[in-house]
Each structure stands twice: as C-alpha cells, then as structure tokens.
Amino acid sequence: MAVPSPTPSPSKSDLRAEGLRRRRAYAESLDDATRAALEQALAQIVLPHLLGARVIAAYHPLKDEISPAPILAGLGAGQRYGLPWFEHRDAIFLWREGPATEPSPWGVAQPPAEAEALLPDIVLVPIVLADRSGVRIGHGKGHYDRALANLRGGGRPVMTIGLCWPDQLVDGPLPVDPWDMRLDAVATPGEWVACA
Numbered sequence: 001m002a003v004p005s006p007t008p009s010p011s012k013s014d015l016r017a018e019g020l021r022r023r024r025a026y027a028e029s030l031d032d033a034t035r036a037a038l039e040q041a042l043a044q045i046v047l048p049h050l051l052g053a054r055v056i057a058a059y060h061p062l063k064d065e066i067s068p069a070p071i072l073a074g075l076g077a078g079q080r081y082g083l084p085w086f087e088h089r090d091a092i093f094l095w096r097e098g099p100a101t102e103p104s105p106w107g108v109a110q111p112p113a114e115a116e117a118l119l120p121d122i123v124l125v126p127i128v129l130a131d132r133s134g135v136r137i138g139h140g141k142g143h144y145d146r147a148l149a150n151l152r153g154g155g156r157p158v159m160t161i162g163l164c165w166p167d168q169l170v171d172g173p174l175p176v177d178p179w180d181m182r183l184d185a186v187a188t189p190g191e192w193v194a195c196a
Helices: 012-029 034-051 069-073 143-152
Strands: 055-057 078-084 094-097 122-126 130-132 159-161 183-186 192-196
Touching: 012 130, 034 069, 034 122, 034 159, 034 183, 055 069, 122 143
Parallel strands: 055 078, 055 122, 122 159, 159 183
Antiparallel strands: 078 094, 183 192
C-alpha cells in the first residue's frame, strides 16, 4: 500500500498573497457607509484597551487596510499618537507625532522629520494575515518586526494590537520565524482576541 506524501504547507509568500487577496476583496465589497461603520465598531472594541496608555502608535492605512483613524479620534485627554517615519527605505522606522503630512520613501504619508519622536506604550499594527496565537504575516519587508524588536530591546514593555478585517484573522497556525514579533491581541470590527 502506497503512503501518500504529505501535502506541503503553504509558504509565507503564498499566505501573504492570499491574505492580500482577501483584504482587497473584503474592502472592495464595502460601500463607504458600511466601511465607516465597521471602522467605528473596531474603535469601540479597541479604545477600552488603550485606557492608561500615554502614547499610542498607529499607521497611515493603505487603500485596503482597515483604518485606525476612528481609534485615534477617540483617544482621551493627554493621550498622543505617533505614526511610522522612515529616514530612508532601509531604516528601522521611528514613530513620530502625527499627523502624516509628507510622503515617506515608500510613497505612504508620514509625519514630517521635525515632528517629535515618540516611544509608544501600545502599537496598533496593520496585518495581512494573523492567527489567534498572535502570529502575524505582514508585507514581507520586516519593518514592524525590526521596529518592535528595537523598541523592546531596552526592556520597554509595549503592547501590540493587530488590526484587520474579519477575513484576515485565521484559526489555523501560521508559519513563524524566530525573528517574528508576536501580537498581544488582534482586533476586528466584531472581535477582540487576546493572544498572550
């Protein structure tokens, strides 16, 4: 009797391509009002977890990414937010105080170079795919893994929250490399998943 060969697991690049397809299809299926309502629902789920944080790091969303803007609009008195700032394409990015008003080396808006650099207590992380244990697949450049490793390198406690549409959160385990920084939680417009 022949023993069947095991089906190879999808590679990270295959999973990334699938996650990008899911993200694009989901975002394209939404009209403006529905999208705004879902992003507001995400804010209602996330904001209670930001109480007590002084600095929240967010991101300027790409077209298909869920936007953290309603979360930032709901921050309390005394809370500040930062956005990724790249000196050049190969740099480990910093978070500088928002808003994003200038193009980054990648073409995405970022704060100006003279904006204050911030050390976040909580980082809102965009994802392509994530699983319920906090493994995240991003765009494959390692920007967030390097920035978070740099931030935590000094022993600074930083909570990470992945933000995504429901179709980007998967049940099964995703492949993980030694340098991947796991998320502490993942939030969608309808769910909060504590991963730690």
